[in-house]
Amino acid sequence: MPEGFSGLLTTAVFLPLAGALLIALLVKGDKRVRAVAGIIALAELVLSVVIFVNYDRDAAGFQMVDRVTDWVGAPSLKIDYFLGLDGLSAPLVLLTGILGFVAIISSFFSVKQRVREYFVWLLVLQTAVMGVFTALDFIMFFLLWELELVPMFFLISIWGSGRREYSAMKFVIFTFLGSAFMLVGILVLYFSTGTFDMTALPESIEGARLLLPAGAVFGLLFAGFAIKLPVWPLHTWLPDAHTDAPTAVSVMLAGVLLKMGGYGMIRVSATMFPGVMDDLAWLLATAGVVNILYGAVVTMRQTDLKRLVAFSSISHMGFVLLGLSAVAGAASSVGMTGASLQMFTHGTITGLMFLLVGLVYDRAHTRYIPDLGGLASRMPALAVGFLVAGLASLGLPGTSGFVAELLIFLGAFPAWSWITAISATGVVLTAGYILWMIQRTMFGPKLERWETLKDPSPWELVPVAVLVAVILLVGIYPSIVSDVFRAGVDPIAQAIQNVPEVALR
Numbered sequence: 001m002p003e004g005f006s007g008l009l010t011t012a013v014f015l016p017l018a019g020a021l022l023i024a025l026l027v028k029g030d031k032r033v034r035a036v037a038g039i040i041a042l043a044e045l046v047l048s049v050v051i052f053v054n055y056d057r058d059a060a061g062f063q064m065v066d067r068v069t070d071w072v073g074a075p076s077l078k079i080d081y082f083l084g085l086d087g088l089s090a091p092l093v094l095l096t097g098i099l100g101f102v103a104i105i106s107s108f109f110s111v112k113q114r115v116r117e118y119f120v121w122l123l124v125l126q127t128a129v130m131g132v133f134t135a136l137d138f139i140m141f142f143l144l145w146e147l148e149l150v151p152m153f154f155l156i157s158i159w160g161s162g163r164r165e166y167s168a169m170k171f172v173i174f175t176f177l178g179s180a181f182m183l184v185g186i187l188v189l190y191f192s193t194g195t196f197d198m199t200a201l202p203e204s205i206e207g208a209r210l211l212l213p214a215g216a217v218f219g220l221l222f223a224g225f226a227i228k229l230p231v232w233p234l235h236t237w238l239p240d241a242h243t244d245a246p247t248a249v250s251v252m253l254a255g256v257l258l259k260m261g262g263y264g265m266i267r268v269s270a271t272m273f274p275g276v277m278d279d280l281a282w283l284l285a286t287a288g289v290v291n292i293l294y295g296a297v298v299t300m301r302q303t304d305l306k307r308l309v310a311f312s313s314i315s316h317m318g319f320v321l322l323g324l325s326a327v328a329g330a331a332s333s334v335g336m337t338g339a340s341l342q343m344f345t346h347g348t349i350t351g352l353m354f355l356l357v358g359l360v361y362d363r364a365h366t367r368y369i370p371d372l373g374g375l376a377s378r379m380p381a382l383a384v385g386f387l388v389a390g391l392a393s394l395g396l397p398g399t400s401g402f403v404a405e406l407l408i409f410l411g412a413f414p415a416w417s418w419i420t421a422i423s424a425t426g427v428v429l430t431a432g433y434i435l436w437m438i439q440r441t442m443f444g445p446k447l448e449r450w451e452t453l454k455d456p457s458p459w460e461l462v463p464v465a466v467l468v469a470v471i472l473l474v475g476i477y478p479s480i481v482s483d484v485f486r487a488g489v490d491p492i493a494q495a496i497q498n499v500p501e502v503a504l505r
Contacts, residue, residue: 048097087488335411
């Protein structure tokens with residue numbers, strides 16, 4: 001059982017929250033608020049890089065553990081303050097640091113009202129997500145999972161556009177519904193095993209008599225993760241939330257909040273119920289291909305740039321489901337490694353896409369694709385960013401999107417050959433709508449109304465450059481991230497593959 005207190009993960013989780021309190025209580029003036037928020041975001045980025053670099057991929061178990069037993073002062077409840085890092089969470093911590101920095105920097109010029117509150121909520125959101133990826137006590141995991149709702153609601157409803165109140169409320173209702181099921185599953189596990197320790201639960205569940213069948217508990221927990229990913233037909237909150245959220249919030253929502261769902265499926269569902277995961281792998285594969293094709297087909301019909309990127313996220317999250325399902329029939333963890341890498345790469349690619357859409361909207365004041373055209377001649381740097389994001393999204397070799405999808409297909413084909421073959425058509429559809437979008441907006445006929453448009457300033461291009469660099473680095477040298485993921489998912493995949501061939505557990 002991991003013990004100790006290094007303090008590194010605690011600092012990473014609560015530094016943004018400390019920054020939010022500092023801004024809320026002491027910092028005055030919009031310029032100073034932006035400066036302090038930027039310093040905090042940069043420090044968090046540096047800290048996340050340090051954590052990732054210092055993770056030992058050859059060492060088994062959890063590292064950099066921060067643990068305080070009897071955290072709430074009630075020994076009988078066995079609730080601990082428990083943070084830890086393994087190969088699954090280390091890259092996601094890095095991703096959160098990168099996108100948190102990008103979100104803060106990209107908001108410097110776009111947010112002009114209630115600036116102090118905006119950056120406070122954005123920093124609180126980063127603490128919640130960072131905590132979810134490192135919490136190893138189920139109660140702590142759940143509290144941080146719920147904490148994310150508060151800043152998201154205010155960020156969309158106050159600084160959003162369109163039907164922002166409706167979209168914010170819809171997001172909260174859907175997530176709350178999933179959380180309610182999740183809480184029931186957590187309580188069933190606690191009263192059946194007597195522990196909230198997520199590292200001890202897999203072994204405790206094997207020897208325990210659960211209050212509900214294992215399949216039912218799996219379903220309760222999985223429901224919360226499926227809504228967050230999201231899995232069709234639980235996806236309807238996503239396009240509205242993305243469309244009406246401010247740019248930086250869309251970056252965080254697509255980049256890391258959706259990944260909380262995929263992370264939960266691996267950390268909780270697959271790790272604690274390998275037998276059920278093995279039995280229901282066919283259902284995950286089916287849901288994956290539905291997500292891929294449904295999301296791609298609906299994306300092709302969009303005329304709003306933001307809704308196009310939002311629906312494409314539904315399609316790309318289907319590849320995560322396909323990769324997770326592959327571990328049941330394959331003799332390796334390649335599919336699950338690909339699914340994990342897909343979460344990382346999708347975060348950077350879609351985050352870049354939303355960032356660029358926001359920059360276009362700030363200048364043209366429209367996201368309606370038929371009204372745009374010939375923007376590359378007016379904004380060449382922005383056009384290069386769109387090309388990189390678009391080509392990475394469709395999986396061009398040399399970009400991070402290609403590596404993730406390749407690993408998923410290599411892992412899934414031995415288990416589900418026909419489903420994988422059908423899913424591969426999603427790549428073709430992705431190429432169709434991405435190239436169509438870029439051609440219509442960047443390289444279509446030059447329109448006189450856009451003659452005065454100019455490229456973003458060098459400062460505004462900093463977050464764009466950061467994400468482009470990550471996409472190309474992982475595309476050229478994927479093992480820098482994939483090897484870390486593999487170290488984390490190998491034990492989980494082996495546990496699923498070693499499950500005896502019996503009925504639903």
